[in-house]
Amino acid sequence: MGCKAAGAARIIGVDINKNKFAKAKELGATECIDPQDHKKPIHEVINEMADGGVDFSFEVVGLRDTLMSALLCCHEACGTSVVVGVAPGSDTLSVNPLVLLTGRTWTGGIFGGYKSKDSVPKLVADFMAKKYSFDALISHVMPFEKINEGFDLLRSGKSIRTVLTF
Template sequence: MSSTAGQVIRCKAAVAWEAGKPLVIEEVEVAPPQVDEVRIRILYTALCHTDVFFWEAKGQNPLFPRILGHEAGGIVESVGEGVKDLKPGDHVLPVFTGECGECAHCKSEESNLCDLLRINTDRGVMLSDGKSRFSINGKPIYHFLGTSSFSEYTVVHIGCVVKINPLAPLDKVCILSCGISTGLGATLNVAKPKKGSTVAVFGLGAVGLAAVEGARISGASRIIAKKFGVTEFVNPKDHKKPIQEVIADMTDGGVDRSLECTGNVEAMISAFECVHDGWGLAVIVGVPQKDAVFKTQPVNFLNGRTLKGTFFGNYKPRSDLPSVVEKYMNKELEVEKFITHQVPFAEINKAFEYMLKGEGLRCVIRLDEE
């Protein structure tokens, strides 16, 4: 048992006090974990576009002050009542969505949408008692996505904590807890391209390039996007006709599989309409605006095209992510190429600058300065 178990821990955290303003490194108090909770010492965290989206608070409910962050790796410091599967010292990834293991979704082989722990962007407190585990001078600081990894210590529900191989380098595999696994799983678990097939990927951020990585692992013969093993790149601005028609012409009627990773509804339509009739499958990965409407001619379905959606690459966090880490450990999955920058915790705002300027994919933030 750690010497701090059961006690309030004082540590550093990057607090977002208001929308769009630089984060401030503050000393916060982190309460002990309660029933079905785990307190984790975060060693490395990364900045995802979702953090930036809610930091800017454009188009959603602003909830401040808040500790953002949800891609991370760390070590269990202590566990709360009822936690049996984890112990202090375990290496873990906290994840923004969970797996309770008891609901209909968790028991189904076809879903990873846990009833209890699926993503909730508005909730800033813990499930067990509706309270925050973070505070400054007695004032509560809100959680983010149940993870809040921009803190040296955080408290997470057991269903959102993934135990991984202790030999896996946390400064690399921390990025597997969100975007990279989402794109990778969308290809491997949903699109499932066969060896030698053709794949088109719309959107080349971290998620899209992870989808490309999945196509590479699957042995696709043609990957139409931009880089990371891609064989061809198509820029819609270079063509007068719809991009789906361009891709169909390039591939003798359409690609076998496509993945849309932008959240733009027009790109979603293009991704669906560029797959081959009879067997083509398109997968929607990007999150659209809530009022967006998808329009296509019904004959596209009647002609044998399939449209699917996916959440977190259809991975059940606790059950499946350890195997994704092992893919990296076995050199089947390349992770380093997604990490374009690293900064110390004191310079966390630089990570926001890199993403806002479009200068990188993932910036890893080092909280362990020892």
């Protein structure tokens, strides 16, 4: 949704759960691919699809392999990879400096780069003015007592976002 709102013409979604592809396309993805459908690493597939790499990638899983794939699918001279997924605290990355030296940028995007004190009131005002709708992201609504069921839905890949009511 954010990429579409920012004016991206081509948005490639990557997931191993093909059941999420329809929702991704509904929300703005122009293409969806499953790494398991390819014999070569997914960053190589994306680089071929995007004539040498994408302008921006967003890693939202928080795994070492996906962090590196997101960086490596960026265009060497000018691509930016944004880390959103939270990796386990014990994970470390070993990166060949040449991957960055050629011109790629690797940055974090916790909270979307917003400054909470200034930006949250604006985001809330925009939401209340119906500038944004997040309804399409809510796949389940259940009472708080079913929180464990909500986690089961998340782990099984059957939930996008579950809202718990009190």
